[in-house]
Amino acid sequence: MSSFKSALIGAVAGVAFASSALAGELVINLDQGDPAPKKAFEEMIAGFKAENxxxxxxxxxxxxxxxxxSIRNFLTADAPDLATWYAGNRMAPFVEAGLFEDVTDVWEEHGLNETLSSAAASMTIDGKKWGVPFTYYQWGIYYRKDIFADLGIETPETWEELLAASAKLKENGITPFTIGTKALWPTGGWFDYMNLRVNGYEFHMDLTSGKVPYTDERVRATFDKWAELVEPGYFIDNHAALDWQDAVPPLVQGKAAMYLMGNFAVDVFKSGGLSEDQIGYMQFPVIDPSIPMAEEAPTDTIHIPSGAKNKEDARKFLAYMARADVQTKLNETLGQLPVNSKATRPADPILAQGFNVLSEAYALAQFYDRDVPAQMAKAGMEGFQEFMVKPERVDRILKRLDKVRERVYD
Known part of the structure; x- marks a missing residue:
C-alpha cells in the first residue's frame, strides 16, 4: 500500500516500534500479523487514509x-498512538497502570453508548471508557437440528427445557452433549455460562477479578446447577482424553446432539460432514429469569496509549473504526461479527443469529482464560475438568481454587 507505511515486526519481546514525532503522523501497533486479518486491516486503514x-x-x-x-514494554517505553488489545479484565491492568487513555469523550460524541451498547460494560472501568471494540464472535450451543426434529424436541430457551431435551435424547440412546476437555479451555465456556446465568455478569466479573472467594455459596450454587447435567451423564464419556476437535465426530455421527462452543467450530462441523441444514445454533438458555442475559463473546479492541503523541488523530481513528460501515467491511474479511449494532447483518445464517444475540446482550464476558490471570485460569480449568469427571469432589475443588485465588490476587 503506497498510501501508508507498513512495517512487519517480528515476534520478539522488547522489539523497537516506530513512534510518532510529528502532528499528522499516526502510529498504530496491531496484533494482526496473519495474512487474512492483515489484509483486512490494510484495507480498513486505506479507507481512513482516503478520508484523512x-x-x-x-x-x-x-x-x-x-x-x-511486548505490549507492556512498548506502552511504557515508546508508546504508539493506537494499540489493539482485549476487553474486560484483560484491559484492566493497563488502565490501572495508567497506560491507556480515557476515551469517554469519543463514546459520547459519536453515540457509541447506543451503537456499541452490548460491549459498553466490558469497556468501562470507574465509569469511564478506555477503548473501542471492533470485532467479536459468539459462543452458544450448536445442535443437530435433524435429531431434534426427529425426536420432536423444540429448541430449549430455559434451563428446564434444556434438561427435558437432554433427558429425551438420553432415553433415545443419544448423549446430549459432546465436549473435549483435554486442553481444559472448553470447560471455561461451561463455567462462564453457568455462572453468568446463575449469578449474573457483575458477580462473574467480581469473581474473575479476584474479589469473591470460590468458596462463596453463590459459586457453589453455580456448580450445583451444572451438576444437573453432569450427574445424569449428559456429557460424553472420556472427554478428559479428547481435544475439542476430537469431540466433533460424535456430533457428526449423531451419537451426541449438542456442543457448547465458539462460532469458529462451525467450519470444523462442516468439514466433518454436517450440512448447513443439520447445524442449529441456540443462545445458552435462561436459568434465572431475573438475571439479564450476558453472553460469552471474546472481544478485540483498540486503545489510545496514555503516552501517545498524536491523540487528536487517534481519536479520529477510534471514531472511524467504531462506524457501522467500517466494522461491517472489516468483519466480512475477518469472518467474525461487527460490534456496532447498526452494522449490516451477516449473510451466513448462524453468524446472523449470533449478531442478533450479541447486539442485544446485556453485557459480554471475555472467556475465563481471558478474564482471569494465567495461573488462576490454569488452576480454575483443571478444577472444572475434575468436577465434570468427579462432581462429588466439588467442595474440595472450590477450596483448592480459593487458595490459588488468594495467592494470585494478593
Missing part, C-alpha cells in the same frame, strides 16, 4: 503471541 489525506499512517503488524509479550 493529511494524516500519515504508520502500521506495525505483529503476531499475537509476540504482541502479548
Amino acid at each position: 489525506p493529511d494524516v500519515e499512517v504508520i502500521v506495525n503488524f505483529m503476531d499475537k503471541e509476540g504482541y502479548k509479550t
Whole structure:
C-alpha cells in the first residue's frame, strides 16, 4: 500500500516500534500479523487514509503471541498512538497502570453508548471508557437440528427445557452433549455460562477479578446447577482424553446432539460432514429469569496509549473504526461479527443469529482464560475438568481454587 507505511515486526519481546514525532503522523501497533486479518486491516486503514489525506499512517503488524509479550514494554517505553488489545479484565491492568487513555469523550460524541451498547460494560472501568471494540464472535450451543426434529424436541430457551431435551435424547440412546476437555479451555465456556446465568455478569466479573472467594455459596450454587447435567451423564464419556476437535465426530455421527462452543467450530462441523441444514445454533438458555442475559463473546479492541503523541488523530481513528460501515467491511474479511449494532447483518445464517444475540446482550464476558490471570485460569480449568469427571469432589475443588485465588490476587 503506497498510501501508508507498513512495517512487519517480528515476534520478539522488547522489539523497537516506530513512534510518532510529528502532528499528522499516526502510529498504530496491531496484533494482526496473519495474512487474512492483515489484509483486512490494510484495507480498513486505506479507507481512513482516503478520508484523512493529511494524516500519515504508520502500521506495525505483529503476531499475537509476540504482541502479548511486548505490549507492556512498548506502552511504557515508546508508546504508539493506537494499540489493539482485549476487553474486560484483560484491559484492566493497563488502565490501572495508567497506560491507556480515557476515551469517554469519543463514546459520547459519536453515540457509541447506543451503537456499541452490548460491549459498553466490558469497556468501562470507574465509569469511564478506555477503548473501542471492533470485532467479536459468539459462543452458544450448536445442535443437530435433524435429531431434534426427529425426536420432536423444540429448541430449549430455559434451563428446564434444556434438561427435558437432554433427558429425551438420553432415553433415545443419544448423549446430549459432546465436549473435549483435554486442553481444559472448553470447560471455561461451561463455567462462564453457568455462572453468568446463575449469578449474573457483575458477580462473574467480581469473581474473575479476584474479589469473591470460590468458596462463596453463590459459586457453589453455580456448580450445583451444572451438576444437573453432569450427574445424569449428559456429557460424553472420556472427554478428559479428547481435544475439542476430537469431540466433533460424535456430533457428526449423531451419537451426541449438542456442543457448547465458539462460532469458529462451525467450519470444523462442516468439514466433518454436517450440512448447513443439520447445524442449529441456540443462545445458552435462561436459568434465572431475573438475571439479564450476558453472553460469552471474546472481544478485540483498540486503545489510545496514555503516552501517545498524536491523540487528536487517534481519536479520529477510534471514531472511524467504531462506524457501522467500517466494522461491517472489516468483519466480512475477518469472518467474525461487527460490534456496532447498526452494522449490516451477516449473510451466513448462524453468524446472523449470533449478531442478533450479541447486539442485544446485556453485557459480554471475555472467556475465563481471558478474564482471569494465567495461573488462576490454569488452576480454575483443571478444577472444572475434575468436577465434570468427579462432581462429588466439588467442595474440595472450590477450596483448592480459593487458595490459588488468594495467592494470585494478593
